[in-house]
Amino acid sequence: MNNAIIIGSGPAGLTAAVTCAEFGIHVIVIDEYMIAGGRLLGQLYEEPNGSWWNGIQESKKLYNQAINLGVEFYLNTTVNNIEKKENSWIVYTEKGEFQTANLLLATGAAESPVPVPGWTLPGVMSVGAAQVMTNVHRVKPGERGVIIGVNVLSAAIAMELQLAGVEIACLTLPKMNNVTKEAGNPREILDSLLHVSHMAPSPFVRYGSKLMKNDFMKKLGITFYPKNGVKMWDIPIQLRKAVTEIYGKHEVEGVTVATIDVNGEIVNGSEEHIQVDFVCIAGGLYPLAELAAVAGCPFYLIEELGGYVPLHNERMESPLEGLYVAGNITGIEGAKVAAAQGRTAGLSIAYHAGVKGLEIEIKDSIKMTEETRNSAYIQFHPEIGIGRRKVLEQWEEYHVSKGGVR
Template sequence: MSKVIIIGAGPAGLSAAITIAENGLEVLVLDEYMIAGGRLLGQLYEEPNGNWWNGIKESKQLYEKALDLGVKIQLHTAVSNLEKIDSSWVIYTATETYYTSHLLLATGATEAPLPIPGWTLPGVMSVGAAQVMTNVHRVKPGNRGVIIGVNVLSSAIAMELQLAGVQVACITLPKMSLVTKESGNPMNVMNSLLHVSHMAPSAFVKFGSKLMKIEFMKKMGITFFPKNGVKMWDIPIMLRKAVIEIYGDNEVEGVTMATISPTGEVIPGTEEKVQADFVCIAGGLYPLAELAAVAGCPFYHIEELGGYVPLHNERMETALEGLYVAGNITGIEGAKVAASQGVAAGLSIVHNNGTSNQEQNIKKAIQDIEHTRDNAFIQFHPAVKEGKQKLQHYWEEHLNTVKDMVGN
């Protein structure tokens, strides 16, 4: 039996492993990918201080530090099931079954697809796939692409594609439908776009974004938003056009777009074709929490955190004894927040294992998470703090329910 098992070798999992190993406990990290780092691997952007955040470099440093501390990292290992038997968590993989009393789920996030006519053509991919191809494998997804879906993730990756010499013809909306209602509504999209305006090189765009925070100005902004978009990083971002289909015979040849009204309805007769040899679909991210569900962890849907998240407290403990969570499984945020959560989870595990009293360190780690969140360069969900407050409320309700059951 391993002292601690961590599922997920991203920034949260590796940071937790390092913290635990530094306190003298054996750690085993399992991950289905061939390289440690998770979504951190694909990240590459310039920070406000002028330094470059290189995900591959950051991942390598975490990986090597973990190995130096004696952490066992087993890649190419997918977890198919887990369950609690007596006081042990049992983790099933294709090759072996593992046992532990302390299990951390740091499984991260996955992308939400947007169904668009033609999306099964070769050359259509998620925006995250394009990021990994470009930044990790150094393979261009194509020469000229269209990104469908205007959000924080697509905006950041579009900039990365440009840096790699890949032309992004435009970032535009999907045609509004029952499935794409939120991502196809110009007003909703403008709200999300305002949270990456600080990344724009244009002082005009930055200034305009400040005005757009006024509700009246938002409505005016959508109504008079240029049909051909506003450029950020020399990429047209279009809030008044939507893709109604992806076309091509045996592969992507382009997209058909149409002008839309301020409320998202297609204006007949405005259709036009835009040539491209690849298309990225950006439906946003949601917590990858299936293993927590299999374990029987209570869940709550919190929109501000990106979807369903397992119930947990600030110490990264779930409602199930010996089960912890950290990273994007707890809500969609950046890699630095995930790493901070990994440290907090690691300290909680050390403390609960009885190795040493970590109360003061845990309190500091919780403060560090808040500080990192407050200073995040990219905020995927602007109301994440409200989401965390909702989660804390649900946790307190859970504690009261447990007390009542014990009292009876």
């Protein structure tokens, strides 16, 4: 059966589709969204060399390549179930059933916003929703907003919103509790930001971050961190303030923030109000891997990769015959790494479909993925390399327990 089905049309899915089609494999791509591109669609940022990464243009380029190679797209189509029957995977959708021997899951990631009192008010949204509204649909989420949650994703999207003429009053933390945990702890947040300090436009901030290499200096840094924050792209990054409430009668009218100590505890009597007309909540991303679970793929919790990930090897193969994974379903990384994984997955599919002479290309593609990862300007998780090694160790242990290594 010389065909393949790919679920997900983000950078991994599109690149895999193009790769497979180049080897004469008929490819069907299924995605629940109305436009191909996935999280590429919302991305717009300046790279270190001064050029601009435009996700919409990149997705159009890949989509057009795929169409010209005969790839068949089923967009705005939800997958309800997948199951293995004999040597074929059956994909059940609202538009019918599809059958293949080679199934790639490139379902990406989802946001995990933290709950804040008042978050059900109209005008509160995830930071990713604000990105899509602004960069894809060209609709401002509002005129002035606050982003709750300080991480790599929220900082990048804050810059994109500012480029679109949207004022961001500040990036600040949620009030620390049993749910928000590390997201409300200024020490934890400072530690995570040190790994992306090279992105800071201020030479002072970049130099200062190099001094905080031990716990004492980190504690000192957060103790003397300015109450009003440090500005990045003219947006205050506030690690010593937390939102205690989003308020408004019928829609967002503002947020209540309070000063917090170095341990994240609220300083009584320090509350103040910031008037805004929208609020974004940024709790980070986690691998969207439900379909892999439905397929029966083994899972492991790898914190360095953002959560539970399906077991896979460097060739993007799962332990289940004919099932492959690529992109953020395997761990939270950038679009370029996802695309590199997509190419590896496409080559692996072509190899198992009977295309000869691909071993060297697959090895080169695995090496290219590693190089892309190591040179990534933005890393969502600072210890991604450790996470990847843990997955490979689990792969070896799994197959040893099954009596052999695939």
